[in-house]
Amino acid sequence: MNDEVDLAVDVRHITKRYGHKTVVDGLSMQLRRGEVFGFLGPNGSGKTTSIRMMCGLLTPDSGEGHTLGYDIMHEAAKIKREVGYMTQRFGLYEDLSIRENLDFIASVYEMDRRRERVDHALERLGLQGRQKQLAGGLSGGWKQRMALAACMLHEPKLLLLDEPTAGVDPKARRDFWEEIHKLAAEGITVLVSTHYMDEAERCHRLGYIAYGRLMASGTPKELVANSGFHTWSISGEDISDLADSLTDLHGIDMVTRFGNTLHVSGEDLAALDAATAPYRDNPQQHWTLGTPQLEDLFIHLMGKAQDNYGLEAKK
Numbered sequence: 135m136n137d138e139v140d141l142a143v144d145v146r147h148i149t150k151r152y153g154h155k156t157v158v159d160g161l162s163m164q165l166r167r168g169e170v171f172g173f174l175g176p177n178g179s180g181k182t183t184s185i186r187m188m189c190g191l192l193t194p195d196s197g198e199g200h201t202l203g204y205d206i207m208h209e210a211a212k213i214k215r216e217v218g219y220m221t222q223r224f225g226l227y228e229d230l231s232i233r234e235n236l237d238f239i240a241s242v243y244e245m246d247r248r249r250e251r252v253d254h255a256l257e258r259l260g261l262q263g264r265q266k267q268l269a270g271g272l273s274g275g276w277k278q279r280m281a282l283a284a285c286m287l288h289e290p291k292l293l294l295l296d297e298p299t300a301g302v303d304p305k306a307r308r309d310f311w312e313e314i315h316k317l318a319a320e321g322i323t324v325l326v327s328t329h330y331m332d333e334a335e336r337c338h339r340l341g342y343i344a345y346g347r348l349m350a351s352g353t354p355k356e357l358v359a360n361s362g363f364h365t366w367s368i369s370g371e372d373i374s375d376l377a378d379s380l381t382d383l384h385g386i387d388m389v390t391r392f393g394n395t396l397h398v399s400g401e402d403l404a405a406l407d408a409a410t411a412p413y414r415d416n417p418q419q420h421w422t423l424g425t426p427q428l429e430d431l432f433i434h435l436m437g438k439a440q441d442n443y444g445l446e447a448k449k
């Protein structure tokens with residue numbers, strides 16, 4: 135088996151410009167078959183644009199790549215037929231039932247075995263019991279599930295889900311993720327873009343993009359372990375005052391509040407140590423040194439990308 139067979143997506147140095155703006159900048163990314171890959175990055179960082187290039191809806195200005203073994207530059211039509219793409223704002227017909235929506239999509243795309251496909255999609259996503267309900271009356275979670283069922287009608291081997299759970303409540307998001315993992319267990323490769331850190335933790339591997347560039351990729355554990363970033367976690371009294379005192383000190387790259395806990399992070403452990411030392415003996419506070427949370431890391435990466443971008447923009 136060669137690499138191409140093992141990789142559902144393999145894009146190298148893909149770039150997309152709109153006018154003078156480089157929106158995706160030399161992005162290389164590989165998705166292994168059957169994995170759930172989380173695609174993270176701030177608003178406007180180029181996630182949707184990258185996804186659209188991977189699924190054959192947009193041709194890169196330069197670079198190369200394959201999706202499901204097809205060339206993204208020349209075989210877009212074949213890719214589109216085999217990929218399930220759920221757009222960020224998925225449209226559905228509010229005055230049609232779940233079944234009618236799915237059946238309508240199957241007929242628009244002139245799919246064969248329509249009834250069988252709709253039945254299978256309904257069953258796969260646990261929608262049989264609700265198939266007669268009007269889409270307009272469904273909660274956000276069920277709407278997303280129906281959208282996923284619609285993407286599954288043509289039985290794709292690769293799913294590209296662009297923020298599928300935005301605005302959906304935690305229980306429904308959890309259920310949705312159960313479905314994603316079930317599909318992955320069947321051998322379907324899933325790329326999910328998300329802004330939720332709990333979802334990032336559920337992925338096999340992650341890619342973090344900022345200003346169109348991939349800043350880091352790996353398993354959640356690898357990302358944290360290889361970050362070279364150290365975080366003190368502090369709980370107790372006067373956390374807000376402490377945050378004010380520590381912000382902007384040399385050696386401290388980031389101060390973030392997580393509810394009643396404060397995270398104070400830096401890349402240079404010695405400098406971080408020196409900066410925090412005068413504050414650490416407060417008996418009203420509990421200090422522990424550990425690894426950063428994914429969120430700490432991503433905010434840090436975003437800052438770094440901004441610095442690089444700023445420098446280049448000035449050139």
Ligand SMILES: Nc1ncnc2c1ncn2[C@@H]1O[C@H](COP(=O)(O)OP(=O)(O)OP(=O)(O)O)[C@@H](O)[C@H]1O
Binds near residue numbers: 152157177178180
């Ligand atoms: N068709 C277009 N024409 C011009 N600019 C575009 C076009 N599509 C996207 N952009 C710009 O490209 C940048 C990246 O957009 P993209 O939608 O890929 O980001 P994103 O990471 O998906 O953001 P979000 O998290 O908000 O969904 C943005 O600055 C956006 O305004």
Ligand SMILES: [Mg+2]
Binds near residue numbers: 181296
């Ligand atoms: Mg987007």
